[in-house]
Amino acid sequence: MPRHIVCLTFDFDTQSGFIARGMTTPTPLSRGEFGLVGAQRILALLKSEAIRATWFIPGFTIESHPRAAAAVVKDGHEVAHHSWAHVPPAQQSRDEEEADLVRANESITRITGRKARGYRSPSWDLSEHTIDLLLAHGFVYDSSLMGADYWPYRARHADRAELGRPYELGEETPLIEMPISWSLDDYPHFELGGTATTVMPGLQSARTVMASWLDEFRYMQKTVEWGVLTYTMYPYVIGRGHRMLAFEQLLRDLRDAGAVFMTMEDAAAEAQQLMFDQP
Ligand SMILES: [Zn+2]
Numbered sequence: 001m002p003r004h005i006v007c008l009t010f011d012f013d014t015q016s017g018f019i020a021r022g023m024t025t026p027t028p029l030s031r032g033e034f035g036l037v038g039a040q041r042i043l044a045l046l047k048s049e050a051i052r053a054t055w056f057i058p059g060f061t062i063e064s065h066p067r068a069a070a071a072v073v074k075d076g077h078e079v080a081h082h083s084w085a086h087v088p089p090a091q092q093s094r095d096e097e098e099a100d101l102v103r104a105n106e107s108i109t110r111i112t113g114r115k116a117r118g119y120r121s122p123s124w125d126l127s128e129h130t131i132d133l134l135l136a137h138g139f140v141y142d143s144s145l146m147g148a149d150y151w152p153y154r155a156r157h158a159d160r161a162e163l164g165r166p167y168e169l170g171e172e173t174p175l176i177e178m179p180i181s182w183s184l185d186d187y188p189h190f191e192l193g194g195t196a197t198t199v200m201p202g203l204q205s206a207r208t209v210m211a212s213w214l215d216e217f218r219y220m221q222k223t224v225e226w227g228v229l230t231y232t233m234y235p236y237v238i239g240r241g242h243r244m245l246a247f248e249q250l251l252r253d254l255r256d257a258g259a260v261f262m263t264m265e266d267a268a269a270e271a272q273q274l275m276f277d278q279p
Contacts, residue, residue, distance in 0.1 A: 004221050005228045005267050006259040007178070008046075008053040009080075009143065011120065012039060012072070012235055016060040016086035020122065031236060035061075036068050038239015043075055045244065049251050053077050054264040056120045056143075059084030059107035066111075073111050078263040081108060081116035081139070089127035098133055105137065117265045120144050124180065128158045135175055141268040143178040143230065150220045150227030152271040153177050176268045178230060184216060185232040190243065206246035214253050221257070226274060228267045229259075 015032035018024070046053055055072045057079055062069040073079060083089075084104040089097045105115045119134050121144040134142055134155075142155055155175040160168035182188050189209045192202040213231060220227045238247055254261075262270070 002221070002225045004217065004224075004226070004259060005262050005270070006217065006254055007228060007230045007262060007264045007267050008051065009120070009230055009232050009264060010039075010042060010053060010055045010235055010238075011082055011232060012055050012057045012061050012069070013082070013086060014058075014061045014065060014068075014236070016058045017122065019060075020086040033236075034239065035234065035236035036065060038235030038237070039068055039072070041239050041244055042233075042235055043071055045248055045251070046077070047075060049255075051251065051261045052263050053261075054080050054118065056080045056082035056118075057108070058082045058086050058122075059104035060086060062107040062111055069111055078118070078265050079108055079112050079116065080118035080120065080143075080264065081105060082120050083122050086122040088123040088125040089121055089130050090125040092127065094127070094129045094133075097127055097129060101133055101137060117141065118143060118178070118268065120180075131155050131157060131173055131175055135173055139175065140272075141176040141178050141264065143180055143264060145177050145179055146181055147177070148179045149181065149216075150224050150229060152179065152228060152268065152275065176272055178228065178264055178268055178271075180230055180232055184213060184230065186237045186243070187232075187234055190237050190240075206243040207249075210246045210250040213250060214257070217254055217257060217259060228262075228271065230264070 012035060013032060014035045015029050018028040018032050055077050057069055081104055084100045108116050115138060117140040119139050119142050124144045126144055154172040155177040156172050157170035159170045188200060189204045190202050191200065193200045217229055220229050
């Protein structure tokens with residue numbers, strides 16, 4: 001029987017990403033604050049569609065906006081790990097990274113009663129220590145890498161990439177990688193921004209982006225018997241009215257097309273059973 005799973009994932013960053021990038025004037029902070037409005041809309045939509053999703057919530061959001069985090073837990077969604085302060089691990093020493101990992105897990109345990117099973121790194125930039133640290137702290141899955149689309153795979157210890165030498169794959173670990181992609185992330189499609197050297201125009205038509213996202217599901221159906229498709233969204237991005245309308249339509253189209261909605265934890269468990277536990 002073909003089975004095509006969709007994981008809706010929300011990175012509930014609020015102001016944390018702006019603070020981590022030093023953007024602490026009132027307007028960028030308020031941009032993150034809008035995530036509180038967006039989260040309420042998303043929770044209402046998920047409830048009306050009877051869909052459980054995965055929320056990657058930084059410890060910062062749990063401690064700063066406890067009622068908003070509690071609302072996610074109350075509705076039965078999975079709470080997964082997204083650091084405490086939203087600093088990318090690639091910018092931290094091993095000790096700093098581990099301290100942040102532990103601190104955020106304490107925040108999660110306070111509101112859910114258990115440690116996170118899944119991890120997603122801020123800005124999707126792992127350090128050379130991240131996989132080992134996740135294994136040492138009992139994580140089941142990571143969702144920060146882009147090496148596949150519909151098939152979860154085993155995360156590897158550091159691959160060797162040196163200029164002028166053939167690429168060497170690191171050893172596979174028991175950690176399950178639930179792959180992601182910027183093309184299935186609302187942020188680059190919709191957010192206006194940039195740095196001194198780059199421009200991110202954003203502000204694309206929500207209906208057009210959702211049509212591409214639906215096509216991605218259709219291609220998964222066409223090419224694999226079993227697969228997981230992960231969409232990544234930020235409440236302060238997808239939570240704008242015209243995007244919510246388009247997102248609502250996407251959920252109905254996915255359901256009509258036969259999508260099975262699952263939390264990432266449940267999808268990772270199914271992947272483990274199907275792909276790794278068989279002799
Ligand atoms: Zn984030």
